[in-house]
Amino acid sequence: MPLANRQFRLAARPVGLPATADWSFTSADVPEPAEGQVLVKVLQISLDPAMRGWMNEGRSYIPPVGIGEVMRAGGVGKVVASGNPKHPVGDHVSGSFGVQEYCLIDGKDLARTGVSKIDLHLGSLPQWLNVLGMPGMTGYFGLLEVGQPKAGETVVVSGAAGAVGQTVGQVARIRGCRAVGIAGGKAKCDFVVNELLFDACIDYKSGNLKDALKEHCPKGVDVYFDNVGGEILDTVLTRINRHARIVVCGAISQYNNTTPVKGPANYLSLLVNRARMEGMVVFDYAERYAQAVNEIAQWMREGKFVSREDVVEGIENFPATLNKLFSGENFGKLVLKLANE
Amino acid sequence: MPLANRQFRLAARPVGLPATADWSFTSADVPEPAEGQVLVKVLQISLDPAMRGWMNEGRSYIPPVGIGEVMRAGGVGKVVASGNPKHPVGDHVSGSFGVQEYCLIDGKDLARTGVSKIDLHLGSLPQWLNVLGMPGMTGYFGLLEVGQPKAGETVVVSGAAGAVGQTVGQVARIRGCRAVGIAGGKAKCDFVVNELLFDACIDYKSGNLKDALKEHCPKGVDVYFDNVGGEILDTVLTRINRHARIVVCGAISQYNNTTPVKGPANYLSLLVNRARMEGMVVFDYAERYAQAVNEIAQWMREGKFVSREDVVEGIENFPATLNKLFSGENFGKLVLKLANE
Numbered sequence: 001m002p003l004a005n006r007q008f009r010l011a012a013r014p015v016g017l018p019a020t021a022d023w024s025f026t027s028a029d030v031p032e033p034a035e036g037q038v039l040v041k042v043l044q045i046s047l048d049p050a051m052r053g054w055m056n057e058g059r060s061y062i063p064p065v066g067i068g069e070v071m072r073a074g075g076v077g078k079v080v081a082s083g084n085p086k087h088p089v090g091d092h093v094s095g096s097f098g099v100q101e102y103c104l105i106d107g108k109d110l111a112r113t114g115v116s117k118i119d120l121h122l123g124s125l126p127q128w129l130n131v132l133g134m135p136g137m138t139g140y141f142g143l144l145e146v147g148q149p150k151a152g153e154t155v156v157v158s159g160a161a162g163a164v165g166q167t168v169g170q171v172a173r174i175r176g177c178r179a180v181g182i183a184g185g186k187a188k189c190d191f192v193v194n195e196l197l198f199d200a201c202i203d204y205k206s207g208n209l210k211d212a213l214k215e216h217c218p219k220g221v222d223v224y225f226d227n228v229g230g231e232i233l234d235t236v237l238t239r240i241n242r243h244a245r246i247v248v249c250g251a252i253s254q255y256n257n258t259t260p261v262k263g264p265a266n267y268l269s270l271l272v273n274r275a276r277m278e279g280m281v282v283f284d285y286a287e288r289y290a291q292a293v294n295e296i297a298q299w300m301r302e303g304k305f306v307s308r309e310d311v312v313e314g315i316e317n318f319p320a321t322l323n324k325l326f327s328g329e330n331f332g333k334l335v336l337k338l339a340n341e
Numbered sequence: 342m343p344l345a346n347r348q349f350r351l352a353a354r355p356v357g358l359p360a361t362a363d364w365s366f367t368s369a370d371v372p373e374p375a376e377g378q379v380l381v382k383v384l385q386i387s388l389d390p391a392m393r394g395w396m397n398e399g400r401s402y403i404p405p406v407g408i409g410e411v412m413r414a415g416g417v418g419k420v421v422a423s424g425n426p427k428h429p430v431g432d433h434v435s436g437s438f439g440v441q442e443y444c445l446i447d448g449k450d451l452a453r454t455g456v457s458k459i460d461l462h463l464g465s466l467p468q469w470l471n472v473l474g475m476p477g478m479t480g481y482f483g484l485l486e487v488g489q490p491k492a493g494e495t496v497v498v499s500g501a502a503g504a505v506g507q508t509v510g511q512v513a514r515i516r517g518c519r520a521v522g523i524a525g526g527k528a529k530c531d532f533v534v535n536e537l538l539f540d541a542c543i544d545y546k547s548g549n550l551k552d553a554l555k556e557h558c559p560k561g562v563d564v565y566f567d568n569v570g571g572e573i574l575d576t577v578l579t580r581i582n583r584h585a586r587i588v589v590c591g592a593i594s595q596y597n598n599t600t601p602v603k604g605p606a607n608y609l610s611l612l613v614n615r616a617r618m619e620g621m622v623v624f625d626y627a628e629r630y631a632q633a634v635n636e637i638a639q640w641m642r643e644g645k646f647v648s649r650e651d652v653v654e655g656i657e658n659f660p661a662t663l664n665k666l667f668s669g670e671n672f673g674k675l676v677l678k679l680a681n682e
Contacts, residue, residue, distance in 0.1 A: 234604070284615060
């Protein structure tokens with residue numbers, strides 16, 4: 001009796017926040033792998049702000065998800081049937097498996113999906129979607145390669161309790177910088193200071209961000225790692241130092257806009273301060289992921305580095321869970337668990 | 342009988358375009374230089390978009406001009422009385438002399454005003470305010486140091502017929518890049534192509550800028566040198582290549598805004614394209630001006646490099662002439678001639 005493979009497919013391009021009608025929840029047979037192919041049982045998937053961008057039409061760093069296609073998502077899983085000796089049954093793997101319970105990967109597709117074996121001695125399944133996965137790699141390489149922080153400098157990161165933010169601030173701290181987070185609400189800020197050990201965390205929902213930046217960044221801002229865009233980016237621009245670096249990683253405040261994106265009105269602060277705003281895409285650093293994973297795993301073993309995930313269960317909860325990202329309801333890296341092993 | 346020194350002083354901080362009432366036109370006695378001092382007869386002054394910024398209150402790369410102070414301006418002149426053996430009578434000099442007919446420079450002020458001797462064998466007085474002066478230095482160092490163009494790349498510059506733009510495009514051409522200008526009106530575009538020898542020039546006032554960029558930058562935009570901001574910056578952002586560099590030099594379209602500056606709504610193109618937007622201030626390169634001046638003067642002697650100025654006469658015309666910059670009426674570097682030698 002063939003198993004069912006439940007899948008979320010993109011039914012329509014959303015206007016603003018994705019709605020139920022933008023998805024179709026379908027079921028297909030679970031295929032058998034032919035020679036060279038691998039069948040992965042998807043155990044957990046990563047919910048990322050970037051997914052919102054993949055749902056839009058238009059030129060970007062990867063093609064949009066087509067209408068009727070299974071929604072793209074990173075995930076971790078286990079090989080349950082294999083026609084490919086490189087990936088035997090029982091291996092744990094990560095890759096772009098999509099929002100579905102089983103993913104058949106063709107031999108020639110392995111590069112595209114970026115399937116790679118993961119070692120559960122280095123971290124747990126959700127950690128492989130968080131600090132050892134794309135968000136961790138994004139924070140690590142975005143901060144170090146684009147932000148280029150020097151010891152003693154002040155690094156500010158928005159979305160500090162989120163997947164990318166927690167990596168950015170902890171790497172900054174370990175590299176000898178003053179790490180200052182921006183997050184929404186007291187609980188997240190307490191977590192950022194007490195568990196992630198940032199030097200400070202500003203609750204943008206309470207009080208005046210500009211005043212708080214003055215207080216917590218008394219020497220100004222040397223690196224700003226921006227995950228949110230909008231008003232927060234504009235306010236930080238007023239506090240940057242000469243030769244500051246702004247890493248443009250995302251703009252979650254703008255992704256569901258039905259009006260045009262709000263550009264940073266204070267961008268001329270770049271001129272006055274001879275500062276730079278630079279974009280990054282994590283895939284460019286793929287050849288160096290293994291090195292970063294090993295370093296972060298080592299920090300975790302030494303107790304210097306903490307990883308926090310917000311795990312929701314059940315594939316049927318995918319649409320509502322994704323939208324938690326945009327309301328800022330998630331606390332830590334948002335993961336959807338589809339199955340036990 | 343002492344000569345009169347006519348001066349324009351800032352009377353009020355303008356709201357929007359500077360108005361007549363924002364200036365006071367006053368007269369003072371011409372002072373005698375004491376020991377160490379130099380008296381310069383100001384022959385020509387430079388009218389620059391940056392002057393609008395100096396009239397505003399607030400933190401910037403140099404302090405604002407105070408109310409009641411002589412308006413700051415770069416100029417060229419001649420030493421007519423001297424108590425300083427470094428600057429004997431008859432020397433031609435450039436410096437920040439202000440909008441006045443005579444400027445007394447104190448020994449200890451020489452660094453502040455950046456007074457330096459100029460050699461009229463290298464270029465004429467207005468050329469020393471243009472391609473051999475601040476605008477030329479801005480275009481030269483901004484393009485080469487911040488834009489980092491490589492031969493074969495496409496360099497786009499707005500305000501192409503203006504002071505900075507003419508240097509940027511010609512240096513780009515000489516360095517083996519495709520040089521594409523953006524300017525207002527057919528006459529300026531013809532000048533940019535036929536005399537400055539850019540590969541193309543787009544008239545932003547006629548037709549669709551995006552389509553014209555597609556046509557004239559078939560390989561996309563690698564370096565954009567931005568003098569204007571606003572809609573033009575936003576449109577160019579949609580055409581940049583991976584790893585493009587945007588040099589933020591100015592935003593003349595926004596300087597007289599009475600509403601907030603329009604930030605670049607398409608700034609997330611920086612993310613998708615791993616591109617950079619970086620500000621520059623010419624003063625940072627002061628130690629290397631002489632090298633750049635010699636190189637540009639050499640290109641002029643070889644007939645590879647053209648300089649164009651728009652010279653208006655009479656100090657009394659200062660307020661109206663300054664405003665020509667913001668309406669785009671000037672054709673070439675705008676210079677106000679105060680006196681013959």
